[in-house]
Amino acid sequence: MISISQVTEHIENQKIELVERKGIGHPDSICDGIAEEISRVLCKKYIEEFGIILHHNVDKILLSAGETIPEFGGGKIIEPIYIVLAGRATKEFNNMKIPVDEYALQAAKNYLKKALPNLNIECGVIIDSKIRQGSVDLRSLFKKEILANDTSFGVGYAPLSELESIVLNLERFLNSSEFKATHPELGSDIKVMGLREDNKLKITVAGAFISKHVSSLEDYLSKKQAIYEKMKKFIEDKTEKKFELFFNLADNPNDGSIYITICGSSCECGDDGEVGRGNRVNGLITPNRYMSLEAAAGKNPKTHTGKIYNILAEEIANTIYNFGAKEVYVKILSQIGKPIKEPLIVSIKISPYTQELISKAKEITKDKLNSIDEITNKIIDGKISVF
């Protein structure tokens, strides 16, 4: 069933708007990233070996922060980061053992090398794997259609508000390879918080610096200033609104207190993380929007309705928006025991609430439901980020 109604409350009309993005080096994002990478690798290996995606759900990872003493130009690792991988995966199939721990550890380390290139993989982190055999009805694997086995829920919307867009893209800009080429001193643990009060924006950025690229307090301050200017320019290009920009607000250069790390993330010293505690599938935390609590990262991209519906809802919303809507909200609810392409309800709010848009929204929704398998493939190929 597709139910379409009118948007009752436009985001830009809300007096106060709060948006947050935990950058890829944030401890929670690190956990999400590892979980998702493991799931993707398992999917590929399962398909390679058996032609199908076997049961897995590696959405439980905990990162217990280490302790370091960063120094200008380097530093010491007093206690390594400790990461425990948990969740379920098929470790045996057709009487064949599957090296799940090998894949998982390799995936985790490969991901860390990418997300935290300055982390000492050999001494700076201990990764333990507690991924265990999951149990699942094997017959279900070979069914043509995936049936929803739980009441799951997905939510999405389009477009991003101006503030959301700034928050999301500012982090991406700062973590782009172009930016890093000129500013290797900025780590990937960049948290962007955006607040809009009526027409005024306040953007607060916390970004961990990397000690080996900072030679002194003066060097830190001058590099910080240079980055600040680029961020300011970036935001000016995106909005006409007045804004204030804050960068590493907790710094207190007088007593030598600055935000500096060895590997570019606070997870090396004090900040723990877990899967599912950070960004939603659109990359943001948006208290002014309906959000799903689903931790998408690490879940099976073929069978986990919650993961798929969150992505699908966003895709439907975006497609309707691209067709001409001003604002779109989509909620999808599964129907236990029915194919996932037959949800119980897809509930859409659009604005403007025109007949043309209503028809188009229905059509788009049906199309997207019919091609729901593509989401699985895009996830496996890494074309969809889920955090």
Added chain:
Amino acid sequence: MISISQVTEHIENQKIELVERKGIGHPDSICDGIAEEISRVLCKKYIEEFGIILHHNVDKILLSAGETIPEFGGGKIIEPIYIVLAGRATKEFNNMKIPVDEYALQAAKNYLKKALPNLNIECGVIIDSKIRQGSVDLRSLFKKEILANDTSFGVGYAPLSELESIVLNLERFLNSSEFKATHPELGSDIKVMGLREDNKLKITVAGAFISKHVSSLEDYLSKKQAIYEKMKKFIEDKTEKKFELFFNLADNPNDGSIYITICGSSCECGDDGEVGRGNRVNGLITPNRYMSLEAAAGKNPKTHTGKIYNILAEEIANTIYNFGAKEVYVKILSQIGKPIKEPLIVSIKISPYTQELISKAKEITKDKLNSIDEITNKIIDGKISVF
């Protein structure tokens, strides 16, 4: 600033409503419960020893499920549950070492004995503690007022919808000591999912049975039926609406597949958990309401604005509701560097939108902000549940 506007969308008017409660024995709730118990014990010990609540944040716990073979009348533990406690706590103060691990392990085990009385504490679970020293500016501890050091957000509403009330209270009923006295066979891992389509309710309950109280398949089926009848009666007393009730839907008695465990929770065999992935502070997961992603459990109840504001928002909403409102929504946003009793904005929606209610809402909000310290005490005394 207190901003008051009108409720735009009444929950009971939404065509579809989805509500979920993960009962106290659910793996995610177990993690929440342990985290919160550790925080409470630490608060008490810190106060006892030093007169103040020292820095701590034990909101990262992972439970990796074990493997068991339940049998009628008992069963075997093939692989114990593994729980890792993480997060930060003050382990040394005034040159005095604080036995944080001792407190944490004892709190975790005490909590488990309460939440899963049939768990074999000695052989059924391995608990490792990775709680590490946190760093915090000590001077801040002795300040009269707690200042918000982050942009935090809390959300609450009142009253519970009829469906929410049924879902929440059905789990509480099934996990009450009265119910357990007659039905010791029902474990505490009870998940209640409620769906309303227009005026029709669908309640789905999954509840783990305890093997030592079940002697045979027949015994299971007859006890299941007896519990089903009591649940049905319970719901009938709460609503005039038509409803369907499902209980352990995945059972397939023909092939001996029933929901039975040794300790009363799926965490003994296959279901992992993490802090912050389950119920919100009002005990529910409510995709049709605005929700905070904040994991309240385990956070410092004196200084963590996010935790306090979520509870405060709910209290304000309830108080306004009790004064006569029909529906109330409250959002609170902190102001960095300002006392937590001076938030940036408290944004309230009420219905009906009368002058009397508006004034009263403001008054209540101010009162509650002024007595914000009481929340801390109530949390420590265990009078407020946060999941």
Added chain:
Amino acid sequence: MISISQVTEHIENQKIELVERKGIGHPDSICDGIAEEISRVLCKKYIEEFGIILHHNVDKILLSAGETIPEFGGGKIIEPIYIVLAGRATKEFNNMKIPVDEYALQAAKNYLKKALPNLNIECGVIIDSKIRQGSVDLRSLFKKEILANDTSFGVGYAPLSELESIVLNLERFLNSSEFKATHPELGSDIKVMGLREDNKLKITVAGAFISKHVSSLEDYLSKKQAIYEKMKKFIEDKTEKKFELFFNLADNPNDGSIYITICGSSCECGDDGEVGRGNRVNGLITPNRYMSLEAAAGKNPKTHTGKIYNILAEEIANTIYNFGAKEVYVKILSQIGKPIKEPLIVSIKISPYTQELISKAKEITKDKLNSIDEITNKIIDGKISVF
């Protein structure tokens, strides 16, 4: 083959003799004790369930000491002891899963309660199990005779020298329930070192006191003195030789440095342990005697030739000694692929080297080899200590 020759060097003739016993609460002994208890429990459970002793070898355990702050009357656990159980055991047989971890954890905790009754089992120690499935040729299990699959070696002698006897029995005296009834303040981690220089003995005892039974420094010193007197009396009753006795030599009461613990063992604070690093099967470390490096504790008492031969060698030596020999040494070497009751060689040294003793030694050896199965049973029943 039984080869008999004359003793060439009498222990009492050696100018210098060194003997050591690590008491049952010593970290290495704790590991040995846990390993052996797990093996015994597994044997019983395997026999109970399957009628045979399945493959296992749980002779790898590591104890990483904790950190405590003992105080008169009590104290704090800053960091719990961490024990990891490793080794191999059969976890599945005849398509039936065996709860090895459950048995092992329970055995370990039961043993700790006995060996360290003042240890806080819930908060003072974390036990992790890494015992994994072993692989073994199943057909071998049902063979009538156990074949040696390795070149193993056992060594034993009789009688204990006077010094050895004093060292061994002094620890047993101090750890007896009678002694503990009057001196609950003395823990079980008692290390006795004996040195003989010609005719003079020097006995050095280190014994951990238990804080809850010590109310003050004066109390410690007076209790220490009382125990010292009893030890002195004990030794006087055993020897005519002159001796010096030292007790907790490292104490320095002036700066408050005394040997006090919460649980009665140094493993709570600073001293790590491993299986196989302490006493040999006769309960002693005797550098003046030939010793086997075999770690007997935790090994399969039915099939592990090294374990069995060490015990057998001691039994043969004792029996020959009881028949009238003055001094006896026995070495046994296995023959790969032959039944363990058919060793490659049993090499015996006796004194006096009389024809009667030679014949008797051969006879005894043959008898003992024929009844080698009894050793297995006695080990399982806990009638033979192996450390």
Added chain:
Amino acid sequence: MISISQVTEHIENQKIELVERKGIGHPDSICDGIAEEISRVLCKKYIEEFGIILHHNVDKILLSAGETIPEFGGGKIIEPIYIVLAGRATKEFNNMKIPVDEYALQAAKNYLKKALPNLNIECGVIIDSKIRQGSVDLRSLFKKEILANDTSFGVGYAPLSELESIVLNLERFLNSSEFKATHPELGSDIKVMGLREDNKLKITVAGAFISKHVSSLEDYLSKKQAIYEKMKKFIEDKTEKKFELFFNLADNPNDGSIYITICGSSCECGDDGEVGRGNRVNGLITPNRYMSLEAAAGKNPKTHTGKIYNILAEEIANTIYNFGAKEVYVKILSQIGKPIKEPLIVSIKISPYTQELISKAKEITKDKLNSIDEITNKIIDGKISVF
């Protein structure tokens, strides 16, 4: 005191002699090697930073074997090896934190890369560090002379018997870079067992093959034969005695059972290890000789009397032997509270028992005691192997 007497029992006169060497890739040797490498690195870092060797004792390491499925040309890692580093080290000195875990993890991994070059360091092994702060009287560090704080014991002898020499050198030959250059298929886990019955030797070698260098069963068998021939030749060159040589005796090519691994060690699949359970400081296990139980690997080479005396005893024995003795045994016993260069007794047995040798033995012993510090330096520089 130096006491010199006559050798009473010549090794070559014993009818039966048993000798064993666990090669560098054996699980126990791996633990020894890692422990010693960590100690050496710590020594260097402590000296570099503070000018002295700070307190440490990292002689507790446990290796829990993994599970692999080797295949011709490669294979899968089903469960990684798990290694836990324990023991004590100084983590803070002069208010400066020392990155002990960083050093230890790096040392462990560097050592593994050398000892098991085919081990997948990223996915094949999980290393956890539980090395904790040790407590030690700091004043003692700056004393000119190290005082023995325990009754320790060292034992050594020279020369190696013919059998001992063959066993030791055969393993070194097989693990030499020259041999590996032509036989990369042979892993480093090579266990050599030597048995002499009168004049006949029996040498049994177990050596793990490396799957990526073995393409088929035939390839295995032909390579095994080639290695067998070289071993045979090697032994022929060393002895005139008759000998039998066995290589991978447990192979059963008919049912495909051969000794093949991915990384060249049985620790990847089934064989656990611990520090101190393998070779003595001369590289051998020699039940026909007096042996010390001391686990030398990982102990502080400056202060640990037991470690130093074992090496010293061997050096003294070798020097006396080189001077012309036929057989020499040396035992050294410490004297509590005295400098380690003033042992309680050095007890030497020599043969022939001539006046010249007696005088020379005393002289050599005094010299070696006076230059005892050199042992520390040689250990740190890696010039002395302790296992």
